[in-house]
Amino acid sequence: MPTVYVLDVPENRPVVEVASRDDRVAVRAVGPYTRLSSSAPIVIDRRETGCRHAVWYSCLAGLAAGRVVQWDKNALRVEAS
Amino acid sequence: MPTAPLPHLARGVDHAAFPTLDPAGTIRFYRDVLGFPVVHSICAAGWGPEKHPDFVHFFFDIGNDDRIAFFHYFGFEPPMVSARGDAFARFNDEMPSFYIASRHLAIHVESAEHLNEYQHRLDLSDWPTELRVQHETIESIYTHDPNGYLLEITRALRPVTPQEDHDAALSVQALLDIADAGDLTLDALLRRKAELIVAHAEDRDPLPTPERVR
The missing domain is CATH 1.10.10 (Arc Repressor Mutant, subunit A)
Structure with a gap:
């Protein structure tokens, strides 16, 4: 089950919000981080987040049971490893 | 991993020093364009076994009593392999620009208004702002000084949490x-x-x- 951790700071909240629109994505606080895990690949559309590039390309704090297969100006996609 | 915090005794930047081959441009840029006060200088005759050239070492205040300092070595022309890089280090075409641009000095300002002011001063000079960008939690302007050194001036977008x-x-x-x-x-x-x-x-x-x- 791909799992990512996102630090809970204001700039990252749209990333969590967009990711959690997928009902398969479970959202849980782990310390000062938000853990997103899913039975399916985690896919986040960058334009929907409205994140500027510097925020977008540094939004991942941790990665477990998954691998990043796309992280570009369009989307972040994490699949089970 | 250390088990107890070490006492943190350092107190910021006293000075960061760089060589300059263009002292006139450097003085115009730091003193006249940016308005950084001249706070110290050393004018010295060369001596010692290595044929050290005569030199002048001059300092500009960059706030908080921190300083940027330059050495100009009279009559010294360093061997340079190309025009890429700065007065301290030159690179051939194989060196990517991201690496050349990675070493830089960033000077802090307190507000967007103050950042705007420095952008305005640069844009009226021979060294206009090359880039203004919002990073993760800071906003910065960049230019290269007369020596080719990358200079950043930056403000916090919000406090660090x-x-x-x-x-x-x-x-x-x-x-x-x-x-x-x-x-x-x-x-x-x-x-x-x-x-x-x-x-x-x-x-x-x-x-x-x-x-x-x-």
Whole structure:
């Protein structure tokens, strides 16, 4: 089950919000981080987040049971490893 | 991992020093364009076994009593392999620009208004602002000074939060761990960080960070 951790700071909240629109994505606080895990690949559309590039390309704090297969100006996609 | 924080005794930048082949341009840029006060200088005759040239060493205040300083060595022309790089280091075409631009001095200002003021001063000069960008939590302007040194002037978009200090401590520990394991990739870093995030999730003050001085 791909799992990512996102630090809970204001700039990252749209990333969590967009990711959690997928009902398969479970959202849980782990310390000062938000853990997103899913039975399916985690896919986040960058334009929907409205994140500027510097925020977008540094939004991942941790990665477990998954691998990043796309992280570009369009989307972040994490699949089970 | 250290078990107790080491006393943090350092107190910021006294001075950062660079050589200059263009002292006139350097003085015009730092004193006249940016308005940084001249605060110290040393004019010295060369001596010693290495045929040290005569030189002048001059300092500009960059705020908080911190200083940027330059050496000009009279009559000295360093061997240069190309025009790429700056007065200290030159590179051939194989060196990518991201690496050349990685070493820089960033000077802090307190507000967007103050950043705008420096952008305005640069844009009226021979060294206009090359880039203005919002990073993760700071906004910066950039130019190259007359010596080719990359200069950044930056402001905080918001204060740094405690969870970011925590995250930085985890990042650095993860980097140390993957370096020791001989697996230096972003993927490995994020995996190791995930382990540390879980391990330290319940800690209120999880990793030892040096005493913070404000």
